[in-house]
Amino acid sequence: MDSPAGERKKLPPGRHGLSREQVSASQRARLVAAMAELAAEKGYPAVAVADVLKRAGVSRLTFYQHFSDKAACFDAAYDTATGALLERVTGALREDTGRWESIERAAGAYLDALAAEPVLARLFLVEAYAAGPEFLRRRIALQSSVVDAIAEFVGARTPRQRLACEAMLGAVVSMATSRVVQDDFAALTALREPLGALVHGLARSFDDI
Incomplete structure (x- = not known):
């Protein structure tokens, strides 16, 4: 998503043999x-x-053949960013290791994806908030569904255990967002170690919650 769209994918003029x-x-x-x-x-x-x-x-005609307005185009871009991030994270979770090791690896995959794709990172973590209340509601719903998935994955059985999963995800998103807002993408990967410690701390205390 970082390369100029027009330069990367524009079709050549004339007959190109595409349907x-x-x-x-x-x-x-x-x-x-x-x-x-x-x-x-x-x-x-x-x-x-x-x-x-x-x-x-x-052309403008082509734009409106695909999207009703600017918001609809942004909606599609946001969905693309979300899908790319979820693919990275769920891919890490599918690897066969312990549940908490998988959560730590998924958090690392999330940070790595943001660091590697600044456009994706800004779209997902910053610009979605500027797109209006509907996108804010979508962000909240998405984050809630991810919390549900984490809670199920680690076997959260009580409301307090689910709240702990929510707090952990909130910490990851908040710290990543602050780095992206400051355009400090290199600092994203540096979060791996402290977030790993956070996950391990939650794992040690989880059965007591």
Whole structure:
């Protein structure tokens, strides 16, 4: 998501041998990437549809064939960012190790993904809050579903144990967000050790909660 969308995916002029569906998919992908890049660069409120058209290299008619408005395009970009992050995290959880080691590895995978993809990180952790209350509700719902998944994975049986899982996830997200806001992406990977200690501390106390 960090490469300029227009330069990376724009189709060559003339006959290219692609089907109408392939052309449409390419146009949509370029629009989504352009929105993600621009929102990360200048902030979502400052992005105009005209900016997206220029970056993606498509016409205004093409834009409205795919999206009803700027918010709908941002919605698609946000979903792309969310899907990419969840794929990294769930992939780490699927590895066959102990439950708490898997949680620690998943937190590390989350931080690594954010550090490697600044556009994705800013879109997911910062610009979603600028997109209005509907996106805030979506963020809250997503975070709640992740807490539920963590609680089930580690065998949380009581409300206090689930609250501990929520607090752990909140700490991870809060610390990552502060680094992203400061554009200190290198500091994200440095969080691995203290967050690992947090996970181990929770593991030691979990049965007493």
